[in-house]
Amino acid sequence: MAYRAPVAEFQFILDHVVRLGDVVATDRFSEATPDVTGAILDGAGRLCDEVLAPLQRPGDLHPARLENGVVRTSPGYAEGYRAIAEGGWVALSAPAEHGGMGLPTTLSTAVNDMMSGACLSLQLNPLLTQGQIEALSHHASDEIRALYLPKLIAGDWSGTMNLTEPQAGSDVGALKTRAVPNDDGTYAVTGQKIYITWGDADFMENVVHLVLARLPDAPAGTRGISLFLVPRNLPDAEGRPGVANRVKVVSLEHKLGLHGSPTAVMDFDGATGWMVGEPNKGMAAMFTMMNNARLGVGVQGVGVAEAAFQQALAYAAERRQGPTPLGDGGIVGHADVRRMLAGMKAEIFAARAIALSCAVAADMGTATGEADWTARAAFLTPIAKAWGTEVGMEVAQQGVQVHGGMGFIEETGAAQYLRDVRVTAIYEGTNGIQAMDLVGRKLADGGDVAWRLLEEVEQTAEAARGAFPDLAVEVWTAAEALRDATEWMLTREMTDRFAGAVPFLRAWARVLGAQLHLAAALAEGGSGPRSALARVFIRRLLPEHVSALAAARAGADDLYALSDADLGA
Template sequence: MAFRAPVADHRFVLDHIVGFAQVAATDRFADATVEMVDAILTSAARLADEVLAPVNRSGDKTPARLENGIVRTSPGFAEAYRAIAEGGWVSVAATSEYGGMGLPMTLATVVNEMMSGACIALQLNPLLTQGQIEALEHHASDELKALYLPKLISGEWSGTMNLTEPQAGSDVGALRSTAVENEDGTFAVTGQKIFITWGDSDVTSNVCHLVLARLPDGGPGTKGISLFLVPKFIPDAQGNPGRRNALQVVSLEHKLGIHGSPTCVMQYDGATGWLVGARHKGMAAMFTMMNNARLAVGAQGVGVGEAALQHALTYAEARVQGPTPTGEAGIIGHADVRRMLAATRADLFSARAIALSCAVALDMAKATGAPEWHARAALLTPIAKAFGTDAGIAAAEAGIQVHGGMGFIEESGAAQYLRDVRITAIYEGTNGIQAMDLVGRKLSDGGEAAFRLIQEVQDHAEGARARLPDLAGDVWAAAESLREATEWLLTRAPNDRFAGAVPYLRAFARVLGSDAHLRAALADDARLPLARIAIRRLLPEHQGLLAEVREGAEGLYAVTAADLAA
């Protein structure tokens, strides 16, 4: 499938929307010069367009398979992965101490989005490795860092995370995997894990698993869980893959999409592992990996949505079905088709801006240590993950609709985007859980971080009234409604908050996205038509969403199981 990484749009968002210049101005990221950014974007786009996109269809049609206990990947994946590794794309944001580029997370997010749009099934491999690198950098011993980080950063080895078990999905504390300390200080890890993305493959020489398990003295729930690094092959004295560890792939999941990504059921039978972080503090270490993954998954949604929109636009320009009001030959001239394409483009721009705003906040937090940046990154993470993936799913669904009957035919290629992107709203914490996190933990500061962000939107809208009074007024008013809804939520019991969490998150995203479009229109007059789509057609949705927020939980529980079954 043809795909072109949206380099110009990324440059525009970095320069005019999210304030990337302040990241490059820090001592920590002084290497992120204009020339460096341009080189990263151009090279990553070439990789996505010319190497990854051509194998996307083969991954769908010829899925990964399990043969004699070994996972065989889709045709072309090994060669494409090698290009990713050799180009250093696994380690854009990894520490330079062990061979990484040491560049901002913002640039890594841009690269991840481009690679996701080209081939999400393959991009999942380096994504998981990046998360493991981050977790080891923060929590592993110096010995583990020295042995594993160079191999992971180079892409010679890959990484996974093992949380979910058949009886323990979102309720991670219900896990049954155990770990017992050996005489040499290692641990014997036993248990079964499911939904392990890229749990095995033939594209790297070793697969390193981060596994959550409970020590004998670990208490119940998440507070008693520890984290262990369990490699497929135990490194020998020279640091090379040695003897096979006591773990195996039991089976591969048969999935709706991302067929080229092997999703494994993993069995550990006293496998040798090493403790990462403190005993019984495994969730803290794992969350380092998961939080980065949540932002990356939001970018995945945007990337696949971008590919779906490009595919639909190409079809809409070529497909002829009757005369159009514009005189254009293709169905793009029909009002409803134009509506779908314009709304999709507007939402993807909003989602991209939110994701990169989150990445900038993460970079500024790392560079400055300022608590305000940490709070902003924490607040934006669930919004970036949930809205980015929702926007990607909506884009893929609209892409099928634009194709009409041909969209329902696999040969057109439109259906793959929806099948592939649908998982992004589920893994790394469902979007409902992201929303609950937003109205729960992320408002536990009394709403300080949220109110600060809302005020910035209003201040910017106030300053824009002279040039774009109608659009600026709409954005200001929507932000004020969001402020009032936030104040209301802070007075409510937890379950009332949770009942309105999803519409609240979406309303928040609508306001942030409209602010991004307003900034875009002020920076470039050519962006004004799309800004009008976002602010006049899409932003009004926030009113209904915030009305739902205020309904609380009572009405939901008035509906009984019998009512639902009727």
């Protein structure tokens, strides 16, 4: 079955669950009227269904390759990317003063979800460019913004981020790439970067790299990192790509999945670069790009989950294996298959709604300047990233299971979703790092944002007591259990917090997901398919919060009681 963008699902969530209307009511985003929103969702849906989805399998079967120093991309990718760029989809939330549409991040998040479901390998390209646009908008000089932003926003040029080195992964402070000042205000950047997504492409007029490097007198660690803009081709006096810069793709990685997305080893050999932001403040500028990308990666997981679910559902409707309680139809009538499919659908809704809630909070922060909204978006970002990608992996795995033996056969395409989505839990900060961020930086306010979110969960449960008395009690009880666990976290040293961070984040996702399902059921009127789906989530998936919180509060002593030798025994 071909992927179909779930346009009506987004419209319902935006209208009735995460309240995009509050964003549109602000002066900043008043142009995002219901008519505009509907047109954007419909247009993006057509792009995904008709242009991008047909590229999913060719990208896997005919990977990007390095040929005489040129990255040759998968069949149809050049045309697919041009449709993205010419449709303005790179620029949906980009600043209007440089050619963007200036629309809410919430809408670009919805579009990125759909594009990820259609063809994740190609969607990675504009996602990184969107992140670079955000970073340059906040941190670059007026001259850099004037030259580079219009090109990136138009989709004529693409952007990358260059952090990782062989000896410096999550420990970015260990990087060795250096930048030496030239006489003309530029810098000579030298070093090697690995895992660079879309490091080059044969259909791109220019590729702009954001590179972390050290100045000669920089202090050690992350305090001594600066950020540099290094284009593949140096712009001439008219701003057109001119002579080649001293940067090249050394090789492309051979990967488990995402074969259509070239992952490059980049070599910078005295390449000309320009500083972005202040000296030794590069991490702050890069985090602007990374935080933008983290929400985007979260919905990559959700988008792939949607595609895997659609294929599994179609297969289950056609595949016949014995009688079922519903007759001799497809295996969708068997209770266990129905359990998997209902769970997949419930997980997708919850993860998608959490991500869109995060985007709404970010937009409200932008529109109002209120710190509470910005803090809320920051708190939800690691949950949206980690949980969206966990759901992507789990649903893709279940999709293979629904297919049975045929799921293990590559020709069905079910396994590709599982292979492609696996890396989303790793890049842009592993899910473990997201969880540690949640129990560390995000609780540094003493739990203020956490308490506000839990109060909202309990308010939703109170509102549901009439229509769903049993479900309301379960959601309320789970919120209280999460409140107790959060208070426990606030009293513990970081090692104990980190030891339980992943299950703690999982419990947050379960409780927030239950609230959003309950809100959808109430918006539906108390009966119907959304109410039934809410019951599946709250009865079958929410109870996992109990075991997750037990693990979250276990502390670290038992982990360190095992010596290194014990682990190897």
